[in-house]
Amino acid sequence: MKSKTIKGFATLVMAAVLVFTAACGNNNNKEANQPSNSNAPAATNSANAPTESTEPEVKLSGEIKIDGSSTVFPVTEAVAEEFRKVHPDVRVPVGVSGTGGGMKQFTAGEIPIANASRPMKDSEAEAAKAAGIEFTQIDVAYDGLSVVVSQQNDFIDHLTVEELTKIFSVEGNAVNWSDIRAEWPSEPIVIFSPGADSGTYDYFAEVVLEDANMKTEGVTFSEDDNTLVTGVAGTPNGIGYFGYAYYEENQDTLKAVPIDGGNGAVAPTFDTIKDGSYTPLSRELYFYVNNAEMARPEVAEFVKFYIENASELAGEVGYVGMPQEAYDEQLAKIDALK
Amino acid sequence: MNIFHDANRKQIANRRVKDKSLHMIFLLATSVGIIALTVLLVDIIIDGWSNLSPDLFTNFPSRKAEDAGMKSGLVGSMYIMLILVPLSFILGVGAAIYLEEYAPKNKLTRLIQLNISTLAGVPSIVYGILGLALFVRMLSLQKSLISGALTMTLLVLPIIIVAAQEAIRAVPRSRRDASFALGATKWQTVSRSVLPSSLPGILTGVILAASRAIGETAPLIIVGASTYVAFLPKSLTDAFTAMPIQIYNWISRPQVAFKDLGASAIIILLAILILLNITAVIIRNKYQKNI
Incomplete structure (x- = not known):
């Protein structure tokens, strides 16, 4: 009795697997066999596609x-x-x-x-x-590399490039925020950074660190920018950097720090990145x-x-x-x- | 006469306390895994359930989350399985039969045995690098479906060999002796007596190995699976993608809609994994009853 039930169930599952495979196989065939059909909607779509080129000859x-x-x-x-x-x-x-x-x-x-x-x-x-x-x-x-802090951070209003260098470099010797500006709290600086294999890291290191070395002690490195977002958002005295898109999507938990590259502090926005006033972190x-x-x-x-x-x-x-x-x-x- | 001195009573009570507390520790150890898994599943289902739609099966990837699907990933993973399962079955079971039935029990065999067991534990990324050097570069198969499938076959081969060996070893000596006593050759014994009895174990091994392969990402990325593929591979040398790669891409995007889509894709991947595992259990139960 019991083995019969199992047998029945087995057949059912096998059948399900077969149907599934067959269904997918059908899809392939459809695509391969009916190029004329799949072209038809594509041609109509091309009218809506944001392109200036005319229909291909x-x-x-x-x-x-x-x-x-x-x-x-x-x-x-x-x-x-x-x-x-x-x-x-x-x-x-x-x-x-x-x-x-x-x-x-x-x-x-x-x-x-x-x-x-x-x-x-x-x-x-x-x-x-x-x-x-x-x-x-x-x-x-x-892309505007955005330097971000948590929404809970209430003391950072802007940073100069020299201050960034001090924060992120080994040579800067900064441990607490009070080491950057005296009026800031003596809370430890917690850094979140993209991994050393990423172009983002390369660019940031080149612009901000020049010849200095990037801190590694007490720094959270991650190849996944969403991990950095979560990290910075949950750390009131944390700081991190990543592409503008990740800041734009998380404005409710993150604040972008305006950066002073010598001509006054500018925050990354669509306009300041486009017109080039957000320097030097625009890339x-x-x-x-x-x-x-x-x-x-x-x-x-x-x-x-x-x-x-x-x-x-x-x-x-x-x-x-x-x-x-x-x-x-x-x-x-x-x-x-x- | 008092058999149980007070000291003995104390000892017994102590042992009981020890027994009880170990019981609790083991229960705790079990629940940690189960709770973590439950939290993970509930989280994924909350994020992904509402996005589960046929679009996920019929659409190609897109920059717009509402249009994006994983047709190419699904089909890519399926093609890899279609190549991997028969190939790893033939090679894996062949190797297991040789090692268990034919190979002389000497130092060389033991060395091979040790190597296979070690290979079963080598990180998957190492197989990716091997695949890149061997299939993509040396055999110039390019970054193609066949390179990916062959690399994955190498990855699961040790697992299948070990599982098949265990299954073959579990067949009682007496069965072989009976077969030989009837005048059967080695191959007749293996094919008509040993293999049929060990098949459930072997198949379970193959399916579990396949379900490991279907979730692997790292080796596929190294051998050149693309992330955006808006066509289905039509030949073995075409570019391809696979489900885990699509999922990883969606999860790492900034937009929340893509993260939810990733969760939906994970539900589908999990469903396929569970289906594979159920199949393994059913096959085992079915054949074990017949023996």
Whole structure:
């Protein structure tokens, strides 16, 4: 009796698994067998897609592998998503192996486009040269690195770059907030920072620390920015930094500290990042394209499409679009490659 | 005559207290795990339940949380399983049969045995690096579905070999002797007597290994699974993504809507894992009854 029930149940589960697999298999077939059908809605969509280019005269196909910075990923993903609506046969897989990881593949000629949240290093440029690869750097958007404290923090009104250096460097020797400004409480400084592998860390260290060394003792490092958000929000005497998008989404628990880079304290906002008044922590986001790959029409079209839509799409995913002149410059660079 | 001196009574009482307190400690040890798991599940279900929709199965990833799905991840994980399960079954059971039935019991065999047990505990990221060097670079399979699936096969192979060996070892000596007494060859004995009795154990091992593979992220990222993939792989050398990678991407985004979507995706992944585990239990029960 009991074994019968188990047998029945077993059959049921097996059947469920089979149906599930079969259902998924069907989906694939549908896609593979009915390209005409899947093109139809895509064509209608392209009318709504934020693009200035007209309907493609030639039907583009092929694959454009992109890899690199996880910071630039959301922008490239958004562009790839819109590009697919116009050119459904061009496959654009986007990976996130970090700026350094993407550069390694790019300079070895494995991928035509690499996302980067920092300019290419000399060593990477040499690797590309050794492999006979010529490349072009294209700027896509701005990100304002935001220095943040908890909403519960009531004493920090702004920080100068020198004070940032003192807070974050070993050489600054600051233990308590009173070491930074005498009127601040003698509470310990608790730091939250992105991990040393990230482009965000590299950029912050370069701008704020210059030749000094980043503190490691008592610092919470995390590759996951959401961990940093939670950490800073729950620590009244904590401080941290990360991309503007993470601050923008968490304004109810975090305060962005206005930064004085020599011309008065400026808080990171969409406008101050866009017009360049939020310095020196505004950074550019890039991608690098292999010049030889621009001969492939789908790559050339994708790169152009990227720049034409970068401003709007960057804004949608939490970054800041550049002024139109800057995009015009990028387009000129691209045209020169053809 | 008083058999129980006061001292004895005291000793007995002491032992009982010790027994009681150990009982409590073990209960506590059990509940820590269960409570943590329950909290995790409840949290995930609260965040993710409301977002569970067919879109998650039918849509490709998107920058807009309301349009995003994990069709490519789901199908990618499924394809990996379709390659991994038969391949690791053949290789794993083959190795186990050799080691248990054919291999001479000498130092070399013991060394191989030791290595396999050690490999079962090697961190998954190491397999990722191995896969990158071996499949992606040396065999130039590129960053493709087949590279990912083969790397995952390597990852679960030691687990399957060990499980299959245990299962084969559990078959009583007398069964083999009976078979040999009837004049059967080694292969006849293995294929008609040993394997059928050890199959439930072997299959349980294979399914548990598969459920480990389906949750692994690190090795796949290293061998080049992409994060945004808006197409389904049509050949073994196509780019791909997998469920855990999609989940990791969603969870690490700044927008709350994506975090909730990640929770929904975790529910689906957990459901698949539970389904695999139930299958393992059922297979074991079914075949054990017949023996």
